[in-house]
Amino acid sequence: GDSVTQMEGPVTLSEEAFLTINCTYTATGYPSLFWYVQYPGEGLQLLLKATKADDKGSNKGFEATYRKETTSFHLEKGSVQVSDSAVYFCALSGGSNYKLTFGKGTLLTVNP
Amino acid sequence: SAVISQKPSRDICQRGTSLTIQCQVDSQVTMMFWYRQQPGQSLTLIATANQGSEATYESGFVIDKFPISRPNLTFSTLTVSNMSPEDSSIYLCSVDLGPNFGPGTRLTVL
Numbered sequence: 001g002d003s004v005t006q007m008e009g010p011v012t013l014s015e016e017a018f019l020t021i022n023c024t025y026t027a028t029g030y031p032s033l034f035w036y037v038q039y040p041g042e043g044l045q046l047l048l049k050a051t052k053a054d055d056k057g058s059n060k061g062f063e064a065t066y067r068k069e070t071t072s073f074h075l076e077k078g079s080v081q082v083s084d085s086a087v088y089f090c091a092l093s094g095g096s097n098y099k100l101t102f103g104k105g106t107l108l109t110v111n112p
Numbered sequence: 113s114a115v116i117s118q119k120p121s122r123d124i125c126q127r128g129t130s131l132t133i134q135c136q137v138d139s140q141v142t143m144m145f146w147y148r149q150q151p152g153q154s155l156t157l158i159a160t161a162n163q164g165s166e167a168t169y170e171s172g173f174v175i176d177k178f179p180i181s182r183p184n185l186t187f188s189t190l191t192v193s194n195m196s197p198e199d200s201s202i203y204l205c206s207v208d209l210g211p212n213f214g215p216g217t218r219l220t221v222l
Contacts, residue, residue, distance in 0.1 A: 034211075036213075042215065042216075043202075043204060043213050043214060043215040043216040044155070044204065044213040044216075045213075046113075046210050046211070046212055046213075089154065089155070093211070097143070097160070098143055098145070098208040098211050099145065099157055099160060100145075100147075100155070100157065100206070100211060101157075102154045102155045102156075103154065104153075104154045105153075105154050
Protein backbone atom coordinates (compact mmCIF):
# COMPACT_ATOMS: atom_id res chain seq x y z
CA GLY A 1 0.00 0.00 0.00
CA ASP A 2 0.88 3.67 -0.10
CA SER A 3 3.24 5.04 2.51
CA VAL A 4 5.07 8.25 3.39
CA THR A 5 8.33 8.47 5.29
CA GLN A 6 9.43 11.81 6.56
CA MET A 7 12.29 13.01 8.65
CA GLU A 8 11.40 12.71 12.27
CA GLY A 9 12.14 15.59 14.52
CA PRO A 10 12.26 17.52 16.47
CA VAL A 11 14.15 19.99 14.33
CA THR A 12 15.45 23.09 16.08
CA LEU A 13 16.82 26.01 14.07
CA SER A 14 17.79 29.59 14.64
CA GLU A 15 15.89 32.35 12.90
CA GLU A 16 17.02 32.91 9.28
CA ALA A 17 18.51 29.40 9.01
CA PHE A 18 17.86 27.17 5.99
CA LEU A 19 15.25 24.46 6.44
CA THR A 20 14.99 21.07 4.79
CA ILE A 21 12.51 18.41 5.87
CA ASN A 22 12.92 15.19 3.91
CA CYS A 23 9.95 13.23 2.61
CA THR A 24 9.94 10.08 0.50
CA TYR A 25 6.99 8.04 -0.59
CA THR A 26 5.89 4.66 -1.89
CA ALA A 27 2.84 4.52 -4.12
CA THR A 28 1.46 2.81 -7.15
CA GLY A 29 0.88 5.03 -10.12
CA TYR A 30 1.37 8.77 -9.94
CA PRO A 31 0.20 10.24 -6.66
CA SER A 32 -0.35 13.87 -5.80
CA LEU A 33 1.93 15.12 -3.03
CA PHE A 34 1.22 17.61 -0.27
CA TRP A 35 2.74 19.42 2.67
CA TYR A 36 0.48 20.43 5.52
CA VAL A 37 1.31 22.59 8.52
CA GLN A 38 -0.24 22.39 11.98
CA TYR A 39 0.38 25.31 14.29
CA PRO A 40 0.08 24.71 18.03
CA GLY A 41 -3.51 24.07 19.05
CA GLU A 42 -4.84 24.40 15.52
CA GLY A 43 -6.04 22.20 12.66
CA LEU A 44 -4.21 21.36 9.45
CA GLN A 45 -3.52 23.91 6.77
CA LEU A 46 -2.52 22.99 3.23
CA LEU A 47 0.90 24.55 2.70
CA LEU A 48 1.67 23.47 -0.85
CA LYS A 49 1.10 20.67 -3.32
CA ALA A 50 2.31 19.14 -6.56
CA THR A 51 0.30 16.86 -8.81
CA LYS A 52 2.85 15.57 -11.31
CA ALA A 53 6.54 14.86 -11.69
CA ASP A 54 8.87 17.89 -11.72
CA ASP A 55 6.10 20.19 -10.46
CA LYS A 56 7.24 22.64 -7.81
CA GLY A 57 4.79 23.66 -5.14
CA SER A 58 5.46 26.91 -3.30
CA ASN A 59 3.80 29.07 -0.67
CA LYS A 60 4.92 31.53 2.02
CA GLY A 61 8.58 31.03 1.07
CA PHE A 62 8.34 27.23 1.31
CA GLU A 63 9.06 25.07 -1.73
CA ALA A 64 8.98 21.39 -2.61
CA THR A 65 9.65 19.65 -5.93
CA TYR A 66 8.01 16.39 -6.99
CA ARG A 67 10.92 14.08 -7.85
CA LYS A 68 9.62 10.89 -9.42
CA GLU A 69 13.08 9.38 -9.93
CA THR A 70 13.87 9.57 -6.22
CA THR A 71 10.23 9.34 -5.03
CA SER A 72 10.79 12.42 -2.91
CA PHE A 73 9.08 15.70 -2.04
CA HIS A 74 11.44 17.50 0.32
CA LEU A 75 10.26 20.73 1.94
CA GLU A 76 12.66 23.68 1.92
CA LYS A 77 12.72 27.28 3.06
CA GLY A 78 15.64 29.61 2.69
CA SER A 79 15.17 31.63 5.88
CA VAL A 80 12.88 30.43 8.64
CA GLN A 81 11.11 32.68 11.12
CA VAL A 82 9.94 32.08 14.67
CA SER A 83 6.38 32.05 13.32
CA ASP A 84 7.22 28.95 11.24
CA SER A 85 7.38 26.88 14.42
CA ALA A 86 4.83 24.11 13.86
CA VAL A 87 4.43 20.47 12.93
CA TYR A 88 4.82 19.72 9.23
CA PHE A 89 3.18 16.71 7.59
CA CYS A 90 4.00 15.24 4.21
CA ALA A 91 1.11 13.41 2.55
CA LEU A 92 0.13 11.73 -0.67
CA SER A 93 -3.09 11.02 -2.47
CA GLY A 94 -3.10 8.12 -4.88
CA GLY A 95 -5.44 8.08 -7.84
CA SER A 96 -8.53 10.25 -7.89
CA ASN A 97 -9.99 9.33 -4.54
CA TYR A 98 -8.38 12.18 -2.55
CA LYS A 99 -7.75 9.90 0.43
CA LEU A 100 -4.58 11.09 2.11
CA THR A 101 -1.79 9.00 3.54
CA PHE A 102 0.31 10.99 6.00
CA GLY A 103 3.84 10.83 7.26
CA LYS A 104 4.42 10.94 11.00
CA GLY A 105 5.03 14.67 11.12
CA THR A 106 8.09 16.77 11.91
CA LEU A 107 8.09 19.26 14.75
CA LEU A 108 10.01 22.41 13.84
CA THR A 109 11.04 24.90 16.49
CA VAL A 110 12.64 28.16 15.41
CA ASN A 111 14.43 30.16 18.07
CA PRO A 112 15.01 33.91 17.88
CA SER B 113 -10.92 26.64 -2.01
CA ALA B 114 -13.50 25.24 0.37
CA VAL B 115 -13.93 26.65 3.88
CA ILE B 116 -14.80 24.00 6.44
CA SER B 117 -16.24 24.47 9.91
CA GLN B 118 -16.70 21.91 12.66
CA LYS B 119 -18.79 21.78 15.79
CA PRO B 120 -18.01 21.42 18.59
CA SER B 121 -14.44 22.69 18.62
CA ARG B 122 -13.73 20.72 21.78
CA ASP B 123 -15.57 18.62 24.32
CA ILE B 124 -14.95 16.64 27.45
CA CYS B 125 -17.12 13.54 27.72
CA GLN B 126 -17.70 10.71 30.12
CA ARG B 127 -16.86 7.12 29.36
CA GLY B 128 -19.71 5.22 27.73
CA THR B 129 -21.42 8.23 26.20
CA SER B 130 -21.55 9.29 22.53
CA LEU B 131 -20.64 12.52 20.78
CA THR B 132 -21.73 13.72 17.35
CA ILE B 133 -19.38 16.02 15.45
CA GLN B 134 -20.70 18.19 12.66
CA CYS B 135 -18.81 19.28 9.55
CA GLN B 136 -20.13 22.07 7.31
CA VAL B 137 -18.57 23.13 3.99
CA ASP B 138 -19.24 26.44 2.25
CA SER B 139 -19.50 24.80 -1.18
CA GLN B 140 -20.78 21.53 -2.59
CA VAL B 141 -18.24 18.73 -2.53
CA THR B 142 -18.41 15.18 -3.76
CA MET B 143 -16.27 13.50 -1.14
CA MET B 144 -15.89 14.18 2.56
CA PHE B 145 -13.46 12.42 4.84
CA TRP B 146 -13.09 11.92 8.57
CA TYR B 147 -9.64 11.57 10.14
CA ARG B 148 -8.43 10.92 13.66
CA GLN B 149 -5.28 12.37 15.16
CA GLN B 150 -4.34 10.71 18.42
CA PRO B 151 -2.20 12.71 20.85
CA GLY B 152 1.23 13.40 19.39
CA GLN B 153 0.50 11.25 16.35
CA SER B 154 -0.16 11.65 12.67
CA LEU B 155 -3.56 11.50 11.00
CA THR B 156 -5.38 8.29 10.21
CA LEU B 157 -8.34 8.09 7.86
CA ILE B 158 -11.49 6.76 9.52
CA ALA B 159 -13.89 6.76 6.57
CA THR B 160 -15.00 8.36 3.34
CA ALA B 161 -18.51 9.82 3.20
CA ASN B 162 -20.29 10.22 -0.12
CA GLN B 163 -23.71 11.75 -0.40
CA GLY B 164 -26.44 9.21 -0.97
CA SER B 165 -24.43 6.12 -0.11
CA GLU B 166 -23.02 4.31 2.90
CA ALA B 167 -19.71 5.53 4.23
CA THR B 168 -16.64 3.47 3.38
CA TYR B 169 -14.57 2.59 6.45
CA GLU B 170 -10.83 1.97 6.61
CA SER B 171 -9.35 -1.09 8.21
CA GLY B 172 -9.69 -0.94 11.97
CA PHE B 173 -12.75 1.31 11.99
CA VAL B 174 -16.35 0.06 12.09
CA ILE B 175 -19.73 1.64 11.55
CA ASP B 176 -21.06 0.68 14.98
CA LYS B 177 -18.30 2.69 16.65
CA PHE B 178 -18.14 5.58 14.18
CA PRO B 179 -21.50 6.01 12.43
CA ILE B 180 -21.42 8.68 9.74
CA SER B 181 -24.16 10.60 8.00
CA ARG B 182 -23.93 12.55 4.73
CA PRO B 183 -27.38 14.00 4.07
CA ASN B 184 -26.28 16.51 1.40
CA LEU B 185 -23.28 17.84 -0.51
CA THR B 186 -22.22 20.36 2.17
CA PHE B 187 -22.69 18.54 5.47
CA SER B 188 -21.61 15.43 7.32
CA THR B 189 -21.62 14.12 10.88
CA LEU B 190 -19.38 11.65 12.68
CA THR B 191 -20.54 10.03 15.90
CA VAL B 192 -18.06 8.55 18.33
CA SER B 193 -20.06 5.91 20.19
CA ASN B 194 -19.65 4.28 23.57
CA MET B 195 -16.53 6.31 24.20
CA SER B 196 -13.50 5.24 26.18
CA PRO B 197 -10.37 7.23 27.12
CA GLU B 198 -8.64 5.70 24.08
CA ASP B 199 -10.97 7.75 21.87
CA SER B 200 -9.42 10.98 23.13
CA SER B 201 -8.16 12.53 19.90
CA ILE B 202 -8.61 15.35 17.47
CA TYR B 203 -11.21 14.47 14.84
CA LEU B 204 -10.87 16.32 11.55
CA CYS B 205 -13.14 16.63 8.58
CA SER B 206 -11.68 17.00 5.10
CA VAL B 207 -13.02 17.44 1.58
CA ASP B 208 -11.83 16.64 -1.92
CA LEU B 209 -11.18 20.33 -2.72
CA GLY B 210 -7.58 21.18 -1.74
CA PRO B 211 -7.78 18.82 0.02
CA ASN B 212 -8.64 21.19 2.87
CA PHE B 213 -9.32 20.39 6.48
CA GLY B 214 -11.64 21.71 9.10
CA PRO B 215 -10.23 23.12 12.34
CA GLY B 216 -10.81 19.85 14.17
CA THR B 217 -12.73 18.74 17.24
CA ARG B 218 -10.62 18.06 20.32
CA LEU B 219 -12.25 15.26 22.28
CA THR B 220 -11.24 14.25 25.78
CA VAL B 221 -12.89 11.19 27.31
CA LEU B 222 -12.67 10.77 31.08
